[in-house]
Every structure is written in C-alpha cells, then in structure tokens.
Amino acid sequence: xxxxxxxxxxxxxxxxxxxxxxxxxxxxxxxxxxxxxxxxxxxxxxxxxxxxxxxxxxxxxxxxxxxxxxxxxxxxxxxxxxxxxxxxxxxxxxxxxxxxxxxxxxxxxxxxxxxxxxxxxxxxxxxxxxxxxxxxxxxxxxxxxxxxxxxxxxxxxxxxxxxxxxxxxxxxxxxxxxxxxxxxxxxxxxxxxxxxxxxxxxxxxxxxxxxxxxxxxxxxxxxxxxxxxxxxxxxxxxxxxxxxxxxxxxxxxxxxxxxxxxxx
Numbered sequence: 225x226x227x228x229x230x231x232x233x234x235x236x237x238x239x240x241x242x243x244x245x246x247x248x249x250x251x252x253x254x255x256x257x258x259x260x261x262x263x264x265x266x267x268x269x270x271x272x273x274x275x276x277x278x279x280x281x282x283x284x285x286x287x288x289x290x291x292x293x294x295x296x297x298x299x300x301x302x303x304x305x306x307x308x309x310x311x312x313x314x315x316x317x318x319x320x321x322x323x324x325x326x327x328x329x330x331x332x333x334x335x336x337x338x339x340x341x342x343x344x345x346x347x348x349x350x351x352x353x354x355x356x357x358x359x360x361x362x363x364x365x366x367x368x369x370x371x372x373x374x375x376x377x378x379x380x381x382x383x384x385x386x387x388x389x390x391x392x393x394x395x396x397x398x399x400x401x402x403x404x405x406x407x408x409x410x411x412x413x414x415x416x417x418x419x420x421x422x423x424x425x426x427x428x429x430x431x432x433x434x435x436x437x438x439x440x441x442x443x444x445x446x447x448x449x450x451x452x453x454x455x456x457x458x459x460x461x462x463x464x465x466x467x468x469x470x471x472x473x474x475x476x477x478x479x480x481x482x483x484x485x486x487x488x
Contacts, residue, residue, distance in 0.1 A: 262421060
C-alpha cells in the first residue's frame with residue numbers, strides 16, 4: 225500500500241489511498257460526487273444505467289434465459305460505471321466486455337429461448353458452454369441484426385486490443401517517478417485524466433444505449449418483452465445527449481491528434 229499518497233482532483237477534493245480505510249472512503253466520495261467531477265458525462269452514463277435497470281415491465285416466462293443474461297448485463301454495467309468513476313479504467317473495460325458478451329447472448333435468447341443454444345449437457349449433467357455454440361449465436365446475430373452485431377464486435381475488439389491484457393501503455397496509469405525524493409510512486413487509483421474518464425463514461429452510456437436498442441429491435445414481432453410505457457421518450461432523450469457528448473469529445477484537440485496518429 226503506498227504511504228501518504230493521495231491524488232488531488234477538481235474542486236479541492238483529495239482522494240487518500242494510504243490505507244484500506246482511506247480507499248473505501250475515497251471510493252465512496254468518488255461516486256457520490258461523480259456529477260460534480262465529470263458533469264454531463266457522469267449524468268448520461270448514470271441515467272442510461274438507471275434506464276437499463278428499469279426499462280422492462282415484464283418478460284414472458286419461457287424467456288428466462290434472456291432474463292438471466294440481462295441480470296449479468298445490469299450488474300457488470302453498474303460495475304463498469306463504478307470502476308470508471310473510481311479511477312479504475314482497466315476494470316471498467318473488463319466489465320464492459322462482460323456486458324457486451326452477455327448482451328449478444330441476451331439478444332439471441334429473446335428469439336431463441338431453448339437452452340440447447342447456450343450449452344451442451346452430458347449424461348452426468350455437466351454443462352459445457354461450447355465455443356461452437358458461441359459462434360452459432362454470433363452468426364445468428366450477424367445474419368439477423370448486422371448493425372447491432374457489428375457494434376458489439378467492434379467495441380469488444382477495441383477492448384480486447386487495448387485493455388484486456390497488461391501492456392506498457394496502461395502501466396503508465398499507475399506509475400510515477402518522484403525525482404525530488406528519488407522514489408517510485410505506485411498509486412492504487414489511476415492517475416486522474418479527465419479526458420480518459422469522460423471517454424469511459426461516454427462509452428458506458430453508449431453501450432447501454434446500443435444494447436437496449438438491439439433488444440427493442442429483436443423483440444419486434446415477438447412481443448415476449450413488455451417495455452415500460454415511457455421507455456422510448458426517455459431513451460431518445462438520453463440518446464440525443466450521448467450523441468452530443470460524442471461530438472464534444474471528437475472536437476477536442478486531443479482526439480484529433482489521436483486520430484492523426486492512428487491514421488499513419
């Protein structure tokens with residue numbers, strides 16, 4: 225545990241992390257003051273998470289597998305939100321990968337409720353969620369809902385290629401050298417970067433938006449899920465705000481420089 229190390233953020237807040245007690249208290253404050261720290265980015269991600277938790281009125285009993293994966297989505301999406309605002313970028317991305325994988329399974333389960341599409345069960349009752357069945361679900365999604373399939377594939381690919389494995393880029397998030405004292409600093413929290421946290425929060429909202437839109441589309445013609453009465457107006461308002469935040473991020477010099485480097 226780093227001794228006497230804290231990270232100072234906006235509005236004079238200090239997030240101490242010298243002890244486990246410090247960390248628990250700091251993480252609580254990070255979440256409670258999320259809107260003060262990151263404004264509309266935190267608000268949009270939080271409101272999308274709230275809608276994700278509340279957007280369904282009822283699910284037909286035979287679609288219980290969809291409900292199982294929806295529970296995973298809700299849990300890991302909230303964990304991703306907590307992770308981002310508590311300065312744990314990699315943890316946020318790993319939770320989002322769970323959200324995306326569960327999202328593809330949930331979409332498939334709306335139209336294909338049989339358990340045989342998700343796992344083989346041998347004569348001893350051992351469940352085997354084979355890669356062959358995973359590929360079959362992805363193929364179904366690609367054939368029937370290509371836009372949603374491509375979005376999941378691209379976002380998951382980005383996470384896999386960046387944050388899924390340890391690398392020197394993300395090692396910088398938890399490391400500094402104090403030249404005056406001649407020592408390494410290895411904080412528990414990521415060294416705060418407003419731009420990166422805001423981008424994470426935007427992505428968290430965007431993924432919830434994409435999955436709910438996908439579920440709404442798969443359910444059309446089946447009507448096995450009943451959405452809450454005000455789902456569409458709430459969704460559209462949050463969607464508009466998410467697009468505005470995306471445009472704001474893309475207008476920054478930092479984003480433009482990153483795009484230039486990526487195109488070389």
